[in-house]
Structures are given as C-alpha cells and as structure tokens.
Amino acid sequence: xxxxxxxxxxxxxxxxxxxxxxxxxxxxxxxxxxxxxxxxxxxxxxxxxxxxxxxxxxxxxxxxxxxxxxxxxxxxxxxxxxxxxxxxxxxxxxxxxxxxxxxxxxxxxxxxxxxxxxxxxxxxxxxxxxxxxxxxxxxxxxxxxxxxxxxxxxxxxxxxxxxxxxxxxxxxxxxxxxxxxxxxxxxxxxxxxxxxxxxxxxxxxxxxxxxxxxxxxxxxxxxxxxxxxxxxxxxxxxxxxxxxxxxxxxxxxxxxxxxxxxxxxxxxxxxxxxxxxxxxxxxxxxxxxxxxxxxxxxxxxxxxxxxxxxxxxxxxxxxxxxxxxxxxxxxxxxxxxxxxxxxxxxxxxxxxxxxxxxxxxxxxxxxxxxxxxxxxxxxxxxxxxxxxxxxxxxxxxxxxxxxxxxxxxxxxxxxxxxx
Numbered sequence: 001x002x003x004x005x006x007x008x009x010x011x012x013x014x015x016x017x018x019x020x021x022x023x024x025x026x027x028x029x030x031x032x033x034x035x036x037x038x039x040x041x042x043x044x045x046x047x048x049x050x051x052x053x054x055x056x057x058x059x060x061x062x063x064x065x066x067x068x069x070x071x072x073x074x075x076x077x078x079x080x081x082x083x084x085x086x087x088x089x090x091x092x093x094x095x096x097x098x099x100x101x102x103x104x105x106x107x108x109x110x111x112x113x114x115x116x117x118x119x120x121x122x123x124x125x126x127x128x129x130x131x132x133x134x135x136x137x138x139x140x141x142x143x144x145x146x147x148x149x150x151x152x153x154x155x156x157x158x159x160x161x162x163x164x165x166x167x168x169x170x171x172x173x174x175x176x177x178x179x180x181x182x183x184x185x186x187x188x189x190x191x192x193x194x195x196x197x198x199x200x201x202x203x204x205x206x207x208x209x210x211x212x213x214x215x216x217x218x219x220x221x222x223x224x225x226x227x228x229x230x231x232x233x234x235x236x237x238x239x240x241x242x243x244x245x246x247x248x249x250x251x252x253x254x255x256x257x258x259x260x261x262x263x264x265x266x267x268x269x270x271x272x273x274x275x276x277x278x279x280x281x282x283x284x285x286x287x288x289x290x291x292x293x294x295x296x297x298x299x300x301x302x303x304x305x306x307x308x309x310x311x312x313x314x315x316x317x318x319x320x321x322x323x324x325x326x327x328x329x330x331x332x333x334x335x336x337x338x339x340x341x342x343x344x345x346x347x348x349x350x351x352x353x354x355x356x357x358x359x360x361x362x363x364x365x366x367x368x369x370x371x372x373x374x375x376x377x378x379x380x381x382x383x384x385x386x387x388x389x390x391x392x393x394x395x396x397x398x399x400x401x402x403x404x405x406x407x408x409x410x411x412x413x414x415x416x417x418x419x
Contacts, residue, residue: 004413004414007389008409008410009408010061013040013043014045016400016401016402016403017369020392020408021367023254026131026141027130029373029374029386036386046066048063051107062109066114069094074094078090082132086102087111088101089101090142091128121169126146127254131184133190135190136159137157137218138157139155139156139218141182149177151169151170152168172235181197191259191263192215193259194215195210195265195284197251203306205305211241212265213239242284246274250277250304251270251271255268260285260324260329265285266283270282277304278299278301278302279299296357299337299339301314315335316335317372319334321334327353332346342367344361344362345362348360362387363411369393384412387410387413
C-alpha cells in the first residue's frame, strides 16, 4: 500500500486505562464543513475540547468544567456537530444519570450547563452514541439498564427547535434476561443500519449471534434486510440474524459497521470457529443474494475471551470502512494486534468476494491498548481517514496502570483508496 500517512500531535491526556481510546466512542473526532473537533480526558479527568481547520497542524484547546470518572474505561466522551454547527457532548456514563450539554454557539468550544434531553429513561445510561442525519438532525443511542439486562433507547434532535424527542424507549428488548450490544451507521440516503450481539450475562463469553435491522424513516419503524417490517420491540425470537454464532465463541461486542456505495450493510467483528480458541476478524456483509461472511484468516495467536469489566485483550475491536459496490466492493479493517507489535494496522481487500487482504502497519510503534475510532463525517464526505490515536494501557477489569499522560494524536491517511 501507498498513501500519505502522518501524525498530528494534539496534547497529552489520561492514559492509565483505555477510556480515551475505546471503540464505542461516537465520536472522538468529528468534522463539520472545514473544521474538525476533538474531545478527550486530561490527567485530572477533565474533558478537553479542541478544534482545528481540517488538515492543520495547530489545535485550539479548551479545558471544560466537565469531570469524568476516568477510573472506569466505560465512561468515554462522545461528540457530534448538528447541521447548525452546534457541538453536542455526552460523557461519563456507566449505568448512571445522563450527562449531556452542547455548545453555546455554532463552532464554539464553550458549553452550556448540564441538561436533560427528554427527561425519560435517563437514570441508567451507558454507551452514548451520536449520529448525524442528512437533514442535520441528530440521533442519540444509549443503553438503559445494565449488562445482561438492558434496552436500547433512541432520541432524535431537531436543530430547528433545538429540542430532543424520544422515538424508541425499548427498540431491542432483552426481556429482562439479556441485552443487546449494538453498532450502527447512517448511510448516504439517511437509512439507519443497526446490528448487535446478544449477551446473556455480564460475562463476555455469553455473547452470541449477530442480529440486523434498518430504518428508512429516522428510527420510527424498522424492517429486516428483506423489507419485512418488524413488530417492535425486537427480541431474540423475531430478530433477523446476519450470522448465527454460539456462546463461548470468543465473539466480541460493540465493534463497527458501515455500508457500501449501494447501501448494503457490512459488519466487522471477531470470533473463533467451533472447538477452537483462535479468534479471527470477520466481515459479515449482505449482497443481492443474502448474507455472506469473509474471514481474512491472518491471525495466528489464540486467546480466550471471558469475564466481566473492561478486558485487556491482545487485539482491538476493528473499525470497518467500505466503498465500491457489486463486484468491486472494497473494505478496510483498522485494528491493533499484539502479533504485529500492537501497532495501528490496516487490512485492505479490493474485492470482498475474493477475500484477499493486504496488511499494512500505519504506525512504527506500539499503541498499547488503543482501539480505533475515526472521523466518520470526514470519511463520508471526502474519503479521508482521520484516526484518534493515543498509546493507552488497560489493566484487566477496571484497574489503573501506573503510566504518565500520553500524547494524543490524529493519524491522517489521505489515500486509503490506493492500496
């Protein structure tokens, strides 16, 4: 592969666990027009916001009054910019009340005080995620409840009225016995794509199966990939399954998904084949004939995935990019693997049907326990990959490593289309 790759330094931030670099941050970086925004925790656990002109070397940074419990790596920061240019932020969540605010003016790093969204089901929030719709409105996804017993809530923001409304209070129902760990994306046509694994208990080994749903009307009604309408809420019995995967398969949760240029869903994850403990990255995707699974198969080191809390895992969860369509459907997995010295790596496939992958390391040094997050809006609009990068250390469970603050960087890969 070729292509211009560079790293732009931002500032030092908390690195005693992976709270700044977990994959379910939506987003750590986000662009609006010619400006890119960033958010992270500093050494004191304060939220720092920053902005720059896209591609510039210098950042304007501001420490906010917002404090996070950085000792728990779940408590990440998520940001998004609405169509009017206001920054929205949710931070510090793991089964606790909603922490949400937004900028006082378009493009500003100054924030309002903490405020509710709708006032409904906001007492036990985890995994906040923002998504921008083509009309400039926002979606806010979060789990209401706890691991093994929680439901998916979706709120919708109208930038004209600056008001939130709850459009789903239990889209995927764990029925008091399990919960869904999801990943989502919004395609160029505004269709929301959602996939998830079920977890039966706090033990990650109880993850199983890969479900799918989509919405064509902003999250109000949902259907299967065939167009068959769902009767809500979705549960284990009525869900469409993109892939059946049993428990105890080292199946990871909260990975990533995207669509190709034709709007076909593509999901990245990893799991082991039956009877083995060699997790391999997989891409589960749909074409005109149904669901398919591509197994790049390049990993060689086994490990077993079990237990609760934030795990120290020898590989990261993958991010997935896809472009092209039909017989030229291309994909890239962004990941970190101890086999490759824990560097930031990319596996690129020019044709998913042929399942031939080329792997390139994007950094010369280890990224520790880093997981990939990227500027989704910059990728959608310009096909440029900007990754949030920080060398962090995750102790198994919720421990803290004795490491100093580490430099936060943005890794820019401007020519991913030229493998």
